[in-house]
Amino acid sequence: MTAPALHRSELAHLLSDQWDAIAALVADLDEERWRTPSPLPGWSLFDVVAHVVGTESWLLGERPPAHDPIRPKTDVTTLPHVRNETGVLNEIWVDRLRPLSGRRLLALYTDVTERRRAALAGMGDAEWEAETVSPIGKISYSRFMLIRLFDCWMHELDIADGLGVSVDEGGPRAELAFVELTNSIGRAVAKGAQAPDGSRITFELTGALPRTLHVAVHGRANIVETLDAPATVVVGMDSGLFARLRGGRTEAEAHAGEFTISGDQDLGSRLVRNLAFTI
Structure with missing residues (x-):
């Protein structure tokens, strides 16, 4: 099974819905619940959302925040769940955002996803199909956005499982994301x-x-x-x-x-x- 051909506006809409689904899960968490362990080794629910913030910020051309000199510096390359360069970059973003409160992280998440929506809406067809760097090598930007949808869909499940709640695991977003698991x-x-x-x-x-x-x-x-x-x-x-x-x-x-x-x-x-x- 291959992913269906989607117009860029359709995929951008699904990504937007996916970001909203994550936001809805964490909107009312208190600080203690933000720090609930997720199914991902070494990551809390806070860290999962911080990872999404980091990736979407990186796609806007931004760099991780500077390390707070008051905090001990972690060599993320030594962490057992970090196995490649993408994992290192992911972990740097998470580590730099970890001192924030959950409320502040959610504000950053809302801001960056709004700016990503605007960026996607402003892209032309040539930009959408241009080759770009991704975690799986150089691929078209449209293919990368399919991977982003898959990644964020999996993280919705991570957050739901960490909280012990159920979410709708079907529908258009899930159908498209699931292709990444079957292909x-x-x-x-x-x-x-x-x-x-x-x-x-x-x-x-x-x-x-x-x-x-x-x-x-x-x-x-x-x-x-x-x-x-x-x-x-x-x-x-x-x-x-x-x-x-x-x-x-x-x-x-x-x-x-x-x-x-x-x-x-x-x-x-x-x-x-x-x-x-x-x-």
């Missing part, structure tokens, strides 16, 4: 689960984003419309659990009884244990 499933099948050549795998997803994914392994693991023979293994689970496993927010061992495996049990077990991927 690259072949790598998890081949590299993570080590599915042998000739394997035929089906993921049956239920819940807010129901769909059937078929993967055939012939040298490489690729998504296919249909399998040419019965599946070697069928893995069934809720789309929300699939998203969280793919996003590395949880592990299969914590969800016994929430997924089913039919067929090759060993391969199915390897699949659910190795779904995690990050951009």
Whole structure:
């Protein structure tokens, strides 16, 4: 499944809605709840929002605030959850914003997302399709904004899970974001689960984003419309659990009884244990 072609105004509108959804979740938090741990290692709910502030500020050409000399300086490259240059930049923004109050952070979030809305509205078609630097290399700006939608959608789930509340996990934003989780499933099948050549795998997803994914392994693991023979293994689970496993927010061992495996049990077990991927 590929992402549908969207006019830039449509994608900008979905991004705007996504920013509003995050703001609504944190609008009434007191300072203690802002510091609630999120599903992401080392990050509180405050840190998740600070990360979004940092990324959207960076897209406006801004740099992280200066380090407060009164605070001990953290070498973010030594943190166990920081694994690449993008992670370093993310962590610098979070670390520099962390001394603020939640109320002040929300004000910054509101300001930067309003300025991003204006920036997106002012872009022409040439700018929208121009090549730009992103966490996955040089891609078109429009492709980068799809990744931003995915990232912010996942962070909405992070905040909701941290607060122990439910949000609508379906709809246009989710449908578009979910493509980022399904398109690259072949790598998890081949590299993570080590599915042998000739394997035929089906993921049956239920819940807010129901769909059937078929993967055939012939040298490489690729998504296919249909399998040419019965599946070697069928893995069934809720789309929300699939998203969280793919996003590395949880592990299969914590969800016994929430997924089913039919067929090759060993391969199915390897699949659910190795779904995690990050951009």
